[in-house]
Amino acid sequence: MTSAPSITLNSLGLMAAGGENPTLSSLEVDSRRVKDGTLFAAMPGSVVHGASFVGKALEQGAAAILTDAEGAELAADEIRAAGAALVISEQPREALARAAALWFGGQPQNMIAVTGTNGKTSVSTFVRQIWIEMGLAAVNLGTTGVEGAWTAPLAHTTPEPITLHRTLAEAAKNGITHAAMEASSHGLDQRRLDGVVLQAAGFTNFTQDHLDYHETFEAYFDAKAGLFARVLPEDGVAVINIDDPKGVDMAAIAKARGCRVITVGRDGGDLHLTAQRFDATGQDLRFEWGGKTYQKRLELIGGFQADNVLLAAALVIACGAEPTEVFDTIPHLTTVRGRMQLAATRDNSAAVFVDYAHTPDAVATALAAMRPHVMGRLVAIVGAGGDRDTAKRPLMGAAAAQHADVVLVTDDNPRSEDPATIRAAVLEGCPGAAEFGDRAEAILRGVDLLGPGDALLIAGKGHETGQTIGDDVLPFDDVEQASVAVAALDGRLT
Numbered sequence: 001m002t003s004a005p006s007i008t009l010n011s012l013g014l015m016a017a018g019g020e021n022p023t024l025s026s027l028e029v030d031s032r033r034v035k036d037g038t039l040f041a042a043m044p045g046s047v048v049h050g051a052s053f054v055g056k057a058l059e060q061g062a063a064a065i066l067t068d069a070e071g072a073e074l075a076a077d078e079i080r081a082a083g084a085a086l087v088i089s090e091q092p093r094e095a096l097a098r099a100a101a102l103w104f105g106g107q108p109q110n111m112i113a114v115t116g117t118n119g120k121t122s123v124s125t126f127v128r129q130i131w132i133e134m135g136l137a138a139v140n141l142g143t144t145g146v147e148g149a150w151t152a153p154l155a156h157t158t159p160e161p162i163t164l165h166r167t168l169a170e171a172a173k174n175g176i177t178h179a180a181m182e183a184s185s186h187g188l189d190q191r192r193l194d195g196v197v198l199q200a201a202g203f204t205n206f207t208q209d210h211l212d213y214h215e216t217f218e219a220y221f222d223a224k225a226g227l228f229a230r231v232l233p234e235d236g237v238a239v240i241n242i243d244d245p246k247g248v249d250m251a252a253i254a255k256a257r258g259c260r261v262i263t264v265g266r267d268g269g270d271l272h273l274t275a276q277r278f279d280a281t282g283q284d285l286r287f288e289w290g291g292k293t294y295q296k297r298l299e300l301i302g303g304f305q306a307d308n309v310l311l312a313a314a315l316v317i318a319c320g321a322e323p324t325e326v327f328d329t330i331p332h333l334t335t336v337r338g339r340m341q342l343a344a345t346r347d348n349s350a351a352v353f354v355d356y357a358h359t360p361d362a363v364a365t366a367l368a369a370m371r372p373h374v375m376g377r378l379v380a381i382v383g384a385g386g387d388r389d390t391a392k393r394p395l396m397g398a399a400a401a402q403h404a405d406v407v408l409v410t411d412d413n414p415r416s417e418d419p420a421t422i423r424a425a426v427l428e429g430c431p432g433a434a435e436f437g438d439r440a441e442a443i444l445r446g447v448d449l450l451g452p453g454d455a456l457l458i459a460g461k462g463h464e465t466g467q468t469i470g471d472d473v474l475p476f477d478d479v480e481q482a483s484v485a486v487a488a489l490d491g492r493l494t
């Protein structure tokens with residue numbers, strides 16, 4: 001991490017138990033990256049406590065250690081012996097987030113964050129597209145990296161604070177004035193974005209995912225609620241999908257803190273979707289805002305994309321934009337990479353879509369959303385990821401069986417698990433489905449099934465470009481595989 005001149009521990013809002021105030025050369029959460037003068041944040045991890053690496057960090061020259069009471073108990077003696085400063089915090093992750101914000105010292109002036117089980121990447125991408133259509137220098141940050149007027153790869157949906165603030169400061173230095181970011185439940189739980197100054201925060205929906213990490217629905221909800229209960233400032237605006245029952249709770253949490261709330265929904269709301277008409281290439285939307293009715297064309301497949309687009313529009317309005325100018329951008333919005341993306345079309349006009357549905361609700365939503373656009377049969381390819389929520393697997397299979405006419409089960413990043421065991425769990429929810437260990441073969445068979453008017457949804461990997469098996473990431477791209485399968489079956493391979 002690049003060093004900044006003469007930043008002391010105290011100037012980052014951190015006070016050492018012994019009153020020391022060293023000048024720091026860098027901030028690190030990983031002991032392997034510590035150098036002379038580093039502040040090493042020894043965090044309580046899910047596998048190991050970072051304090052077990054304090055000895056190594058001190059050997060490498062750490063000038064200060066930030067940790068919690070447990071970490072201090074583990075490492076206080078060696079820190080004292082080395083003459084380093086010890087900062088003990090009840091919430092060390094939040095302290096690190098605030099320190100990282102001060103260290104890098106810059107972010108785009110206008111920022112929003114979106115949380116929810118599904119739709120975060122879609123909404124933040126639409127927010128960025130709207131801002132760019134309005135002539136503003138904007139990016140979105142999340143699962144697909146940093147995209148827009150400036151690009152950079154990211155390893156996490158919500159990066160840890162050091163990467164996050166380094167990225168935001170670089171974006172600001174490159175002239176980016178507007179940024180939309182995803183707030184994942186892991187990111188919120190680990191306080192990764194607590195140092196970001198937000199103008200508005202959005203909520204999409206709440207259904208099952210990530211119970212492997214949060215363990216209960218309550219803990220998963222509380223993590224997401226942190227965006228409105230803690231991260232959004234009191235003068236910020238909460239923009240809430242009010243059709244979701246949990247949206248009502250999120251709105252109440254934000255209101256109780258004095259935040260302004262804008263509601264968006266089909267059943268009502270400040271921005272109210274009143275009608276939607278589908279055709280082969282997209283949809284027409286009718287909605288109301290401020291007592292006026294608007295009708296706009298949206299060139300995207302999938303009814304749920306209208307919910308995402310209106311939430312995005314309301315977030316941009318929440319940041320101060322003129323509503324009419326915002327709504328005028330809707331016809332110019334384009335497909336979010338890997339979300340209901342038309343990947344290929346067969347000679348008989350059957351369409352193949354690639355989508356990132358990797359939760360039971362997303363599989364149901366994506367397939368149900370395709371129905372009005374499809375005259376024939378709907379074929380679905382599903383699989384579930386390894387080392388993730390195991391309870392969602394049969395539910396994903398069941399959602400596919402309920403909403404598609406034909407289901408093919410295959411692999412989706414088995415990671416350290418046995419792929420056949422994961423497929424068996426998915427098949428519990430769709431017992432009649434065909435099973436293919438090889439994802440490319442599943443796609444070829446799925447495409448082969450398509451007659452005129454049929455459509456195929458390849459769910460789960462969206463924009464991803466690899467299949468993770470064990471520690472290996474083998475190149476794999478659903479869009480590319482769909483094109484290859486269509487070309488092969490329609491005799492267009494040269």
Ligand SMILES: CC(=O)N[C@H]1[C@@H](OP(=O)(O)OP(=O)(O)OC[C@H]2O[C@@H](n3ccc(=O)[nH]c3=O)[C@H](O)[C@@H]2O)O[C@H](CO)[C@@H](O)[C@@H]1O[C@H](C)C(=O)N[C@@H](C)C(=O)N[C@H](CCC(=O)O)C(=O)O
Nearest residue numbers: 029030031043045046047048050053156157158160184186
């Ligand atoms: C479960 C989880 O979120 N883990 C994240 C967490 O790791 P951890 O604290 O549990 O790590 P740990 O292995 O117990 O180690 C504890 C501490 O010791 C440190 N350490 C470890 C080894 C060493 O030699 N030296 C050292 O200092 C580690 O840096 C860490 O601070 O903090 C790390 C540093 O910030 C993250 O990289 C790591 O993300 C892991 C890789 C991960 O896969 N996270 C996923 C689940 C995640 O965050 N996903 C969400 C998206 C989810 C979604 O919405 O779909 C995301 O925002 O990307």
Ligand SMILES: Nc1ncnc2c1ncn2[C@@H]1O[C@H](COP(=O)(O)OP(=O)(O)OP(=O)(O)O)[C@@H](O)[C@H]1O
Nearest residue numbers: 117118119120121122143304355356357362365366
């Ligand atoms: N508003 C919505 N309601 C229900 N399902 C949705 C909605 N928006 C998107 N989806 C489904 O969820 C999938 C993932 O969408 P998106 O990537 O925008 O969500 P995300 O919240 O960013 O996911 P992740 O947690 O992986 O970052 C889409 O491909 C689609 O199948």
Ligand SMILES: N[C@H](CCC[C@H](N)C(=O)O)C(=O)O
Nearest residue numbers: 358384385388412413460461
């Ligand atoms: N952010 C999600 C992405 C899941 C994508 C799916 N392809 C899988 O690997 O399960 C996760 O890490 O759980």
Ligand SMILES: [Mg+2]
Nearest residue numbers: 120121142143
């Ligand atoms: Mg995402």
